[in-house]
Amino acid sequence: MLDVLKAINFADREPTLSHRFGVFFLAGGIVPNPIDLRFQKVSGISTDVQLETINEGGENLHMHRAPKMMNYNNLVLERGYVTSEIPSPLNLEFNATFSLFKFNPSNVLVTVFNEEGIPIGGWMFLKAYPVKWSVSDLDAQSNTVAIDTMELAYTRFQIIRI
Structure with a gap:
């Protein structure tokens, strides 16, 4: 009976909270950068399939949509x-x-943690390299934190479920 309850609890996990995460830059694909791992926000984790439209010869009632390539x-x-x-x-690499105009692609691991700080899943971004860097507006009439925004392109990503 206990095994059945464990299986039910495993299948009915609570939704993962989005504020428990870490970002790890893997030098040489293995060793994590111990300094640059705290970020306030991560976005852009998405992919879609580009489609190619093929018109049917002689019949104009429909067209075929075939997968062409992945878009990240x-x-x-x-x-x-x-x-x-x-x-x-990370700042040195962006500089x-x-x-x-020197690029040194590395793998980036974005990990989601549970309440105890144990990794429960994430995404591995392969051959990531900088493509954009910006700093928030500096405003003498505001009392907000200056924010670095760093954008990375990559060849593909893999979903990791633990």
Whole structure:
């Protein structure tokens, strides 16, 4: 009976809360960057299939829609402007990209955690590289945190379920 209850609890998990997450930049695809892992917001985790329309010859009643290729949106990361004494490897990488046009793709793991801080799933973004970097407006009449927005393109992503 206990095994049945465990199976029911496993199948009827509570929805995952979106505020428990981590972002890990994997140097060489393996070693996580220990400094750049706290972000306030992650967006752009989506994909869709591009379709090709093929018209039926001689019959104009319908057309065929065939899958053509995958389309991935950019991964967008937001965090407070970093001013720590320890240099941010991510900021150094973005600087190299936008100052020297030097690209060093790496894998990025976005992980969702449960209440105890244990990973329960996530997404692995393969061969990610910087494509956009912006800082929020500086406004003398506002008392808000300066936000770095970093955008990454990647070749594909894999869903990870634990």
